[in-house]
Structure formats: structure tokens, C-alpha cells
Amino acid sequence: xxxxxxxxxxxxxxxxxxxxxxxxxxxxxxxxxxxxxxxxxxxxxxxxxxxxxxxxxxxxxxxxxxxxxxxxxxxxxxxxxxxxxxxxxxxxxxxxxxxxxxxxxxxxxxxxxxxxxxxxxxxxxxxxxxxxxxxxxxxxxxxxxxxxxxxxxxxxxxxxxxxxxxxxxxxxxxxxxxxxxxxxxxxxxxxxxxxxxxxxxxxxxxxxxxxxxxxxxxxxxxxxxxxxxxxxxxxxxxxxxxxxxxxxxxxxxxxxxxxxxxxxxxxxxxxxxxxxxxxxxxxxxxxxxxxxxxxxxxxxxxxxxxxxxxxxxxxxxxxxxxxxxxxxxxxxxxxxxxxxxxxxxxxxxxxxxxxxxxxxxxxxxxxxxxxxxxxxxxxxxxxxxxxxxxxxxxxxxxxxxxxxxxxxxxxxxxxxxxxxxxxxxxxxxxxxxxxxxxxxxxxxxxxxxxxxxxxxxxxxxxxxxxxxxxxxxxxxxxxxxxxxxxxxxxxxxxxxxxxxxxxxxxxxxxxxxxxxxx
Numbered sequence: 001x002x003x004x005x006x007x008x009x010x011x012x013x014x015x016x017x018x019x020x021x022x023x024x025x026x027x028x029x030x031x032x033x034x035x036x037x038x039x040x041x042x043x044x045x046x047x048x049x050x051x052x053x054x055x056x057x058x059x060x061x062x063x064x065x066x067x068x069x070x071x072x073x074x075x076x077x078x079x080x081x082x083x084x085x086x087x088x089x090x091x092x093x094x095x096x097x098x099x100x101x102x103x104x105x106x107x108x109x110x111x112x113x114x115x116x117x118x119x120x121x122x123x124x125x126x127x128x129x130x131x132x133x134x135x136x137x138x139x140x141x142x143x144x145x146x147x148x149x150x151x152x153x154x155x156x157x158x159x160x161x162x163x164x165x166x167x168x169x170x171x172x173x174x175x176x177x178x179x180x181x182x183x184x185x186x187x188x189x190x191x192x193x194x195x196x197x198x199x200x201x202x203x204x205x206x207x208x209x210x211x212x213x214x215x216x217x218x219x220x221x222x223x224x225x226x227x228x229x230x231x232x233x234x235x236x237x238x239x240x241x242x243x244x245x246x247x248x249x250x251x252x253x254x255x256x257x258x259x260x261x262x263x264x265x266x267x268x269x270x271x272x273x274x275x276x277x278x279x280x281x282x283x284x285x286x287x288x289x290x291x292x293x294x295x296x297x298x299x300x301x302x303x304x305x306x307x308x309x310x311x312x313x314x315x316x317x318x319x320x321x322x323x324x325x326x327x328x329x330x331x332x333x334x335x336x337x338x339x340x341x342x343x344x345x346x347x348x349x350x351x352x353x354x355x356x357x358x359x360x361x362x363x364x365x366x367x368x369x370x371x372x373x374x375x376x377x378x379x380x381x382x383x384x385x386x387x388x389x390x391x392x393x394x395x396x397x398x399x400x401x402x403x404x405x406x407x408x409x410x411x412x413x414x415x416x417x418x419x420x421x422x423x424x425x426x427x428x429x430x431x432x433x434x435x436x437x438x439x440x441x442x443x444x445x446x447x448x449x450x451x452x453x454x455x456x457x458x459x460x461x462x463x464x465x466x467x468x469x470x471x472x473x474x475x476x477x478x479x480x481x482x483x484x485x486x487x488x489x490x491x492x493x494x495x496x497x498x499x500x501x502x503x504x505x506x507x508x509x510x511x512x513x514x515x516x517x518x
């Protein structure tokens with residue numbers, strides 16, 4: 001990382017995208033990805049992408065990089081070539097600031113790395129204050145809120161040039177047209193680091209957004225990424241696209257093997273659940289309706305975006321039915337609704353299977369339960385209450401100022417052994433190594449989200465073996481979701497494997513199958 005921070009020059013044999021070649025016509029610059037030369041010297045790239053797997057200690061790695069600045073003498077504050085004032089502080093953009101605060105308190109001696117949390121409640125007010133700081137923490141929401149394209153001076157964050165910018169959970173900018181992505185990319189700095197254990201969430205475009213942020217010429221221009229890489233995959237030449245992208249990744253991405261960490265073992269269990277007859281009947285009728293509408297939409301050449309949106313919404317309803325069973329329309333089970341509710345008869349087969357599994361755990365074993373939907377967590381909470389099992393919630397309804405106290409209570413309480421979390425709120429930025437069992441209530445179209453959730457417990461600091469349990473309903477749409485997951489996992493494996501070259505028959509078949517998601 002220290003080699004990459006000063007800027008990769010064209011003389012670097014391994015680090016840079018570009019290589020200098022001398023010809024009779026003069027000096028040329030060779031693009032290692034395309035093997036095409038140009039006479040113009042390309043601009044250097046400062047930084048890169050840190051894509052170590054989840055739980056690898058990326059936060060600590062980046063703190064060490066920021067601490068390295070303490071060995072350098074601070075120069076006078078001057079302006080950069082665009083007139084922005086250079087400062088020596090590192091800006092860290094995070095989903096949850098208190099996670100990094102905890103790491104700073106744990107690993108950095110008092111007074112060594114001075115920091116400030118820049119939020120609406122306590123904003124930075126002057127460059128004089130910045131001169132005294134080593135690290136500034138802020139959130140993606142705060143950056144998006146302060147971004148005013150026509151008037152940078154209204155925000156201190158946007159009116160200076162930072163020593164470096166570190167994006168934690170950088171996959172959050174994968175949509176390059178979102179306001180968050182535009183705001184993040186507009187920040188000024190000397191070096192830029194995108195940190196994510198899941199650089200590919202859905203497609204190759206996710207990587208392109210990260211290349212754009214770190215300003216890796218020429219692939220900071222997404223149209224150039226499309227021209228040099230994506231179009232080969234889309235035209236059927238997946239092997240050429242794979243080789244080009246692997247060369248680019250070698251230049252820009254740092255990713256270490258999680259097997260070298262020496263983490264405790266992780267046992268993965270798939271718990272298959274059968275519908276009751278009533279649940280199966282309700283599900284099959286809904287699935288048949290969806291199938292009929294899909295066929296109608298495919299035959300209708302005039303089908304508009306609204307029809308596609310409705311179709312996707314109905315697929316989501318089918319997925320939710322796997323969790324809610326007969327309770328799909330009622331959305332909530334009230335404790336005093338009926339004798340049925342008290343006996344747990346309104347709980348779905350999947351929720352009952354979860355409760356039974358949790359009841360069989362040794363006393364005191366802590367577990368995490370993740371779902372995409374608060375309705376599912378509501379049903380689980382009802383079932384846990386009926387079994388006299390205490391639990392805590394961590395979802396979008398919990399105010400930001402209360403979230404840290406909930407996490408602390410879960411970690412220290414002997415009575416609360418279950419935490420219910422939504423994937424949207426709990427899959428990132430939390431360290432919950434007190435838990436040794438993690439449940440996923442449904443498969444997610446994006447397997448990276450699942451891995452993020454599982455890594456709340458299976459990560460550096462975990463001292464005990466971890467068990468992960470994925471609950472699936474047999475003969476349901478969840479099987480289709482799992483198939484899509486496997487395709488995306490294969491894409492990541494092909495790109496980041498150090499020894500795979502895409503030439504085996506299995507890889508060739510995978511390249512063909514990956515075409516729809518590229």
C-alpha cells in the first residue's frame with residue numbers, strides 16, 4: 001500500500017496499468033490490459049482497492065496506513081493545482097462511525113491519532129481545526145447531504161483536498177448514477193482507497209464504479225471500461241474479457257486469502273423446510289398466477305416498464321411467502337388476536353423450524369438472525385416470546401443514537417442470547433464475535449450480502465467455532481435464488497483466483513452461464 005500511495009508510474013513493472021516502452025518513434029505507453037500503446041503519458045493513480053474478504057481486519061489495516069503519516073513531517077498548508085487547500089488529515093467515509101471509533105479506541109494510543117466525527121450534530125467548522133486532526137470520520141449520508149455541485153464552499157469537506165480518502169464498505173457507490181456516488185467521487189484528495197470485502201455485488205459494473213472513484217486512468221471513465229472489457233463478455237468472448245479484467249485487477253486490487261487468517265472453523269448448514277398443506281396450496285396458487293402473467297408479458301410486445309416492475313414485485317411476494325406462510329396478508333401477529341396466535345399456529349413452518357433450532361442450543365450460546373424483511377423479524381419475535389426466549393432488535397426503526405447501546409447490551413447480557421437484524425442495517429459495520437451461530441432466514445439475490453452478514457460473527461477476534469444456518473423452503477422460488485447466487489460466486493471466484501485462467505471446461509461453461517449477469 002505504501003508503494004501505491006505515491007502514485008503508480010509507468011516504470012512500475014507490476015503495480016501500474018501502464019508500462020513505458022521505447023521505440024524508434026520515441027517513448028510509448030503500453031496499456032497492460034489491452035496491450036495497446038499511446039504516445040501521451042497517462043496520469044498516475046494514487047491508491048487502490050482493498051478487497052480482503054469480510055472479517056479480515058481491513059479497518060485495522062487502514063488505520064495502520066493513516067498512522068504511518070505520523071512518521072512524515074507535516075509541511076505548510078498549500079493549495080493544489082486546482083486551488084483547493086491541501087490538508088494532512090485522512091477522511092474516512094463509513095456506514096456507521098462508531099464502529100471505527102471503537103477500533104481507534106482499541107488499537108491506537110491516546111493522543112496518537114487525533115480524530116473528529118463530522119456529523120450534523122457536531123460538524124467541522126474551520127480548516128484551522130483540520131490542521132490539528134489526523135483522521136476525520138463521516139458517513140455516506142453526511143457526504144450526500146452536504147454535496148452542492150454549484151457551491152462547494154458551503155461544505156468544508158468539499159472545499160479542501162484531503163491527504164487521503166478511505167471508503168469503508170465502498171460497494172455502496174456501485175450505482176455510479178446515484179447522488180451518493182456522485183458526491184463521493186467529487187471529494188478532492190491526494191490518494192483514494194476503496195475498501196470492500198465484496199467488490200462485486202451484482203455485475204461487473206460494480207467494479208467499474210470503484211475504478212472510477214480511485215481515478216485509475218483510463219478506467220475512471222466507465223465507457224472505456226465498457227469498451228475494453230464488458231463488450232467482449234457481452235459479445236460471447238468471455239475468455240478475453242476475463243483475461244483483461246484479471247490483468248486490471250492485478251494492478252488495482254489488493255486481496256489476501258482468508259485461509260491465512262487462522263480463524264476458527266466455520267460449519268455451514270442448509271436447513272430445508274417443508275410447507276404445510278395449507279401453505280403449499282396458497283403458495284402454488286400464487287406461483288401459478290405469476291407464471292401466467294409472466295407468459296402474458298413475454299407475448300405482449302408492448303409490455304412497458306410498469307409490467308416488469310409489477311412482475312418483480314410479485315416475485316418478491318413469493319419470496320416473502322416462504323417466510324410468512326399463511327400469515328402473509330396479516331403482516332403482524334398480535335398476542336391477543338386469538339387462541340391460535342397464543343399457540344403459535346399463525347407462525348410459518350420456516351419460523352417454527354428456526355424457533356425449534358434455537359431452543360435446542362446450549363444455554364448461553366448467542367446467535368444472530370438475519371432477514372430482509374421486518375415482517376419476518378416480527379413473526380420470529382412473536383415465536384421467541386412464546387418460547388420465553390429474550391431477544392433484541394436491530395433494524396431501521398432503531399434510532400441511530402440507540403444502536404450502539406443495543407449492541408453493547410447484546411454483547412454483555414447473560415439473559416439476551418438472540419439478536420434479530422435486517423440485512424439492510426446489520427450486515428455491515430458490526431463486530432458481533434460474541435455470537436457463534438448465525439441464521440439467514442432466506443437466500444438473497446446477492447450472495448455478497450449474505451457473506452457480509454455471516455462475517456459479523458466469523459471474523460478476526462472470534463475465538464470459537466461458528467455455525468451458519470441457511471433456511472430454505474423445498475420446491476420454491478428460493479431454489480432459483482440459490483442458482484443465481486452460485487453464478488455470482490463463480491464470477492468472483494474466476495476473477496480473484498490467482499491460478500484460474502478460464503481454460504478448463506468447467507470455467508468455459510461458467511463463462512457462458514455468466515453472460516446474463518455481466
